[in-house]
Amino acid sequence: MKIGFIFLISFLSSIGFAQKSVVLSDELKEISGLQYINDTLLVAHNDGGNVPMLYFLNPTTGKILKRVVVKNTKNTDWEDITLNGNYLYIGDFGNNENKRKNLTILRVSWKDALVKDSLEPQKMTFAYANQVAFPPEKKDLNFDAESLVFADGYLWIFTKNRTEPFNGVSNVYRVKFQENSHAILKKEYSIKIGSKGWMFDSLTGGDFAYGYFYLTTYNRILKYLFSEGKFILVKQYKYNEYNQKEAITVISDDQIYAANEFQKVVGKQRLYRISIKK
16 A cells, blocks of 8 residues: 655644633543534543543533443543544544554444433454554554544544654554454554654544544644645644643634643643634
8 A cells, every 4th residue: 555654844834723612521531532513512532441421512611411321332442533424433442552452443323322321332343454562662652543533434543653762653544444343454654743752743633524634732733635645734723722632623624622631730621612713
């Protein structure tokens, strides 16, 4: 397969934006996934070690409107959620230590979730073809992932780089969901995010809208066009403050929601509505 490899272009300016935020319920202290359903509904989840539950939110207030348990599964490390039609896909593939062998994608119907208190998910498991050690050497610590995006008929997985020394590359994998299957994913593309370290240049969430991939780090949003096997950086948007942002979802080409986890030093868990200044 053709490998796309693109570096951040140094002369691209960072575009500012206006943002409003609300504090989320303490039930979402470890929010790690966020997805836009419609103008009156978002869906979110926490990351690893929490209850396997979906939280439907009011987009304006952040108030929890409904809770739905995902049955017969465990939140080992849920990291992102994405939408295609009637289905929500949850990436249980957080892998901080790069040694997991039970990487999973879950699928549920969001319409069913609106009328039920619990759902039985469909499941598929996967492994990375290029991972041969669990964990690998420090220079190869690039099998953690926190970004799951549906685009062009595929689920796209972007890794969160933890290499030592840090090389700033996110590897990209694609898969089509098949229930009760196990996929071996080949690395198809790579993106050079930056070189400042994982606190600034590792991907923690993503979305696809209006023909573009939107990927977030803790300090900025990166907007990419995927063309001819390459991720081309179009714009980057710096957040007004630095904190542990783990999730984004795109409403329009100038409206984005983002969320950050609770952290003692940088503050409460919040939902942000961001208006991009064009």
